[in-house]
Amino acid sequence: MSQDVIELLNKKHIKFHSLHKTNTILDKEKIEFENGDKVNYGLLIGIPPHKVLAVIRMQKLGENSRKRRRLI
Numbered sequence: 001m002s003q004d005v006i007e008l009l010n011k012k013h014i015k016f017h018s019l020h021k022t023n024t025i026l027d028k029e030k031i032e033f034e035n036g037d038k039v040n041y042g043l044l045i046g047i048p049p050h051k052v053l054a055v056i057r058m059q060k061l062g063e064n065s066r067k068r069r070r071l072i
Contacts (some may be wrong), residue, residue, distance in 0.1 A: 022046065
């Protein structure tokens, strides 16, 4: 996430927990991360891990497109 977006969130008093993985949502107002930290929240927005779709992985399209980008 860009520093500009993080600064905007901070100005609005919105906490962004980068590099934290959710362990458990304890109740409708509290979450626990894998490192044991527990945080209260009013609105929880989670971002799933980014993964390449299986069809792209199987066709090795990602590898070829990287090579083409380097050539261009």
